[in-house]
Amino acid sequence: MSVLLQAQGLVQQYATARSLFGKPGAVRAVDGIDLAVRQGEILGIVGESGSGKSTLGRMLLGLETPFAGQVRYRGQAMPAPGTAQWRGLRAQMQLIFQDPLAALDRRMTIRAQIAEPLEIHGLARGEALNRRVEELMARVGLRPDQADRYPHELSGGQRQRVVIARALATKPDFLVCDEPVSALDVSIQAQVVNLLRDLQEQERLTMVFISHDLKVVRNICDRVAVMYLGRVVEEAPSDQIFAAPRHPYTKALVSSVPRAGRGLESRIILQGEPPNPAARPPGCAFHPRCPMADARCAATVPRLENHHGRSAACLKLDRALEPAA
Amino acid sequence: MLNFLFTKIARALLTILLVMTFAFVVLRLSGDPAQILLGPDAPQDAVDSFRARWGLDDPIWKQYLAYLRQLFAFDFGISMRDQSPAIELVMERIPATLAITLPALLLKIAIGIPAGVYAALHRNSLADRGVIMLSIFGFTIPSFVLGLVLVLVFAVTLGWLPAGGQDSWRHAILPIATLSVGGIGILARFSRSAMVEVLGQPYIRTAMAKGLPWREVVWKHALPNAAVPIITLIGFMVGALIAGAVVVESIFSWPGIGRLIVVSVANRDLAVVQCLLLVIAASMVVANLCVDLAYGLLDPRLRHRRAAH
Numbered sequence: 001m002s003v004l005l006q007a008q009g010l011v012q013q014y015a016t017a018r019s020l021f022g023k024p025g026a027v028r029a030v031d032g033i034d035l036a037v038r039q040g041e042i043l044g045i046v047g048e049s050g051s052g053k054s055t056l057g058r059m060l061l062g063l064e065t066p067f068a069g070q071v072r073y074r075g076q077a078m079p080a081p082g083t084a085q086w087r088g089l090r091a092q093m094q095l096i097f098q099d100p101l102a103a104l105d106r107r108m109t110i111r112a113q114i115a116e117p118l119e120i121h122g123l124a125r126g127e128a129l130n131r132r133v134e135e136l137m138a139r140v141g142l143r144p145d146q147a148d149r150y151p152h153e154l155s156g157g158q159r160q161r162v163v164i165a166r167a168l169a170t171k172p173d174f175l176v177c178d179e180p181v182s183a184l185d186v187s188i189q190a191q192v193v194n195l196l197r198d199l200q201e202q203e204r205l206t207m208v209f210i211s212h213d214l215k216v217v218r219n220i221c222d223r224v225a226v227m228y229l230g231r232v233v234e235e236a237p238s239d240q241i242f243a244a245p246r247h248p249y250t251k252a253l254v255s256s257v258p259r260a261g262r263g264l265e266s267r268i269i270l271q272g273e274p275p276n277p278a279a280r281p282p283g284c285a286f287h288p289r290c291p292m293a294d295a296r297c298a299a300t301v302p303r304l305e306n307h308h309g310r311s312a313a314c315l316k317l318d319r320a321l322e323p324a325a
Numbered sequence: 326m327l328n329f330l331f332t333k334i335a336r337a338l339l340t341i342l343l344v345m346t347f348a349f350v351v352l353r354l355s356g357d358p359a360q361i362l363l364g365p366d367a368p369q370d371a372v373d374s375f376r377a378r379w380g381l382d383d384p385i386w387k388q389y390l391a392y393l394r395q396l397f398a399f400d401f402g403i404s405m406r407d408q409s410p411a412i413e414l415v416m417e418r419i420p421a422t423l424a425i426t427l428p429a430l431l432l433k434i435a436i437g438i439p440a441g442v443y444a445a446l447h448r449n450s451l452a453d454r455g456v457i458m459l460s461i462f463g464f465t466i467p468s469f470v471l472g473l474v475l476v477l478v479f480a481v482t483l484g485w486l487p488a489g490g491q492d493s494w495r496h497a498i499l500p501i502a503t504l505s506v507g508g509i510g511i512l513a514r515f516s517r518s519a520m521v522e523v524l525g526q527p528y529i530r531t532a533m534a535k536g537l538p539w540r541e542v543v544w545k546h547a548l549p550n551a552a553v554p555i556i557t558l559i560g561f562m563v564g565a566l567i568a569g570a571v572v573v574e575s576i577f578s579w580p581g582i583g584r585l586i587v588v589s590v591a592n593r594d595l596a597v598v599q600c601l602l603l604v605i606a607a608s609m610v611v612a613n614l615c616v617d618l619a620y621g622l623l624d625p626r627l628r629h630r631r632a633a634h
Contacts, residue, residue: 090535097531170535
């Protein structure tokens with residue numbers, strides 16, 4: 001599979017609020033990420049809140065300019081936001097947010113919102129525009145009579161369908177879904193996940209699926225990258241990462257997913273503070289919470305090493321990652 | 326929709342009735358108009374005949390019923406001071422007041438909203454900080470201080486403008502300036518925060534991600550959504566068009582409604598004060614009604630909630 005989108009050494013940092021006498025500090029939300037998104041795959045990005053996964057998503061889409069590093073789309077560097085070239089690219093890459101109500105302009109009808117991207121890029125007008133909107137609505141499972149409703153008149157799941165229809169309007173190649181089902185009821189989640197999966201197959205979309213919900217990720221993703229404090233700590237095909245996680249953080253995450261026939265006692269409970277990008281521990285950022293950490297982990301930053309199609313960043317696993325021969 | 330309108334109007338009439346009742350009671354508890362109008366040295370039989378002439382000897386509930394009967398016949402009473410109908414006295418003052426409050430309102434809108442929107446679009450810039458500082462200055466300085474300072478500078482020291490009176494358009498400049506400063510500050514501050522909030526919404530980021538040029542994001546998505554709280558505030562300002570200049574009219578001896586209020590209250594000219602309060606309450610209520618209707622145009626959620634009732 002060819003690479004559609006390549007992230008090279010991505011870093012993003014934000015200034016923190018200045019305290020009364022202090023200097024403004026910088027918080028690294030994303031701290032050096034190399035990632036390749038291959039054509040037609042669904043890449044899952046998982047991590048706790050504050051791990052930088054949403055920031056990564058926005059940089060992949062070119063909505064934010066990285067502090068360092070670059071994103072290449074089809075081999076070309078991402079143009080600067082706001083330029084005509086950048087706007088033209090918008091038709092090819094779209095995003096879906098967590099909260100569909102907030103993502104919709106409450107003053108506009110469903111029809112107007114789905115039609116807007118088509119109008120912006122001059123893709124359809126008049127009768128053809130109406131037909132395309134109705135086709136998109138049917139595609140995501142909305143009734144034609146809902147076109148003239150307003151967002152508040154729809155249910156959460158229906159709203160997310162509107163957001164998906166709008167994202168698909170310009171026939172994009174690349175879609176970033178940032179926690180697309182977290183705000184929905186569990187019963188609706190499955191419907192929307194299945195819809196996304198069907199659409200991905202039919203439209204041959206390339207997708208980045210950001211989520212903290214491992215069950216959903218396992219269901220939909222081909223490959224998964226696990227983030228901790230702005231870095232990727234493990235990356236592997238989805239079935240492998242869930243069957244045999246390597247990084248201790250991934251192990252803890254995977255063990256926390258409830259599964260039938262397995263007791264709660266096998267969960268790995270992480271100790272210590274949840275990650276805070278403003279106070280990154282030295283060495284391996286995970287070492288204060290890691291059950292396997294020793295003095296070396298506090299001093300040395302582990303590199304993400306690739307072995308046989310999967311990679312992990314952990315000093316303790318050097319030997320385990322050797323081929324089993 | 327019609328149903329909604331009827332409820333609103335019924336509530337508005339009830340509000341006005343409550344205001345009138347309150348005014349009626351308070352005015353009668355706060356001093357004897359006969360004593361105040363005729364002076365402390367007036368002979369007792371003059372006071373007595375004045376009281377009999379205006380029905381002030383009747384029990385208060387009887388006076389109140391008579392007053393209500395008058396109101397429903399659109400009879401607003403006669404001034405105790407110069408015997409002319411109260412409503413005429415009030416109506417002839419309204420143009421003078423509007424001559425300064427309307428231009429002030431336009432200035433508030435024309436300066437306050439663009440300043441606030443500009444500040445929100447250039448958040449944390451020097452211009453943004455400037456707008457915040459000026460607007461705080463604008464709405465914290467009391468109008469009686471500002472008015473006097475303006476008189477001191479432009480009338481007394483520089484001699485460019487008259488200090489008071491109503492002889493030409495030049496006389497209106499200082500009152501209008503005094504009236505508008507606070508409103509400009511409040512509107513700027515309000516528009517800024519409304520815009521900042523809207524600009525942080527995911528649908529704005531979505532609009533950008535769809536490739537909509539920034540100008541259009543602002544005009545099509547941000548401004549209409551930020552308009553709802555701003556319209557509310559303008560509604561209050563419209564409601565205050567008639568009654569909002571009491572202090573400023575007094576400072577600049579501007580013969581409008583404000584001056585009439587001060588004089589009539591001081592003289593306990595009951596019919597005039599009651600008629601003034603009625604006009605003021607009615608103007609506030611009508612302004613509020615207009616704001617409610619404007620909401621429906623700006624925010625479909627409110628339109629439908631209303632239809633459901």
